[in-house]
Amino acid sequence: MSLAVRPSPIHSVGVFTSTAIRKGTRVVEYAGERITPEEADRRYDGAPRTYLYGLEDGKTVIDGFGLGAYLNHSCDPNCEVDEIEGRVWIFAIRDIAAGEELVWDYNLYDDEDPAPCHCGSPKCRGTMYSREWMAKLRRRKVRKQAKKNGHSERQIQTRSRGGR
Ligand SMILES: C[S@@+](CC[C@H](N)C(=O)[O-])C[C@H]1O[C@@H](n2cnc3c(N)ncnc32)[C@H](O)[C@@H]1O
Ligand SMILES: [Zn+2]
Known part of the structure; x- marks a missing residue:
């Protein structure tokens, strides 16, 4: 190879x-220095390009090299x-x-900064975030809007599940 x-x-x-x-x-191998998520934020918050990978333990991030x-x-x-x-x-x-x-597929999550995808595939979903994370953000937005419009918690829950 x-x-x-x-x-x-x-x-x-x-x-x-x-x-x-x-x-x-x-x-x-995705190799690199192992740091905490907090350290990753300190180093790269707002950076247009990063080389980070979060391990399953949720406590370790590889600063790729x-x-x-x-x-x-x-x-x-x-x-x-x-x-x-x-x-x-x-x-x-x-x-x-x-x-x-x-x-x-990076399947990014846990952030709200735009991450538009330019992969060019016919299957492109337009973002590097995962489908699950995008759905979560959409639900969050619906809840926020509903709260602003003075709807009850129950109405908000129905709305975030896609109901009327
Ligand atoms: C790990 S680097 C990949 C290498 C990068 N292309 C470079 O030149 O250093 C990850 C960064 O590349 C960019 N990137 C990778 N794939 C992309 C895609 N499909 N669409 C847009 N930007 C992408 C993003 O800025 C991302 O933060
Ligand atoms: Zn894409």
């Missing part, structure tokens, strides 16, 4: 493979990220041809 960081049509630079990669291959941190996001990815015993790896989720850019 031979990977390189090169200019990407998605955003600035991305990671490309010059050899074919088989589905299921462990491609590269090296190839693994340079993969761009796509809503139709050819890779996925998996945490194995505290280490984070990028796996191919389909056969990938030589020359393709390696991309994974």
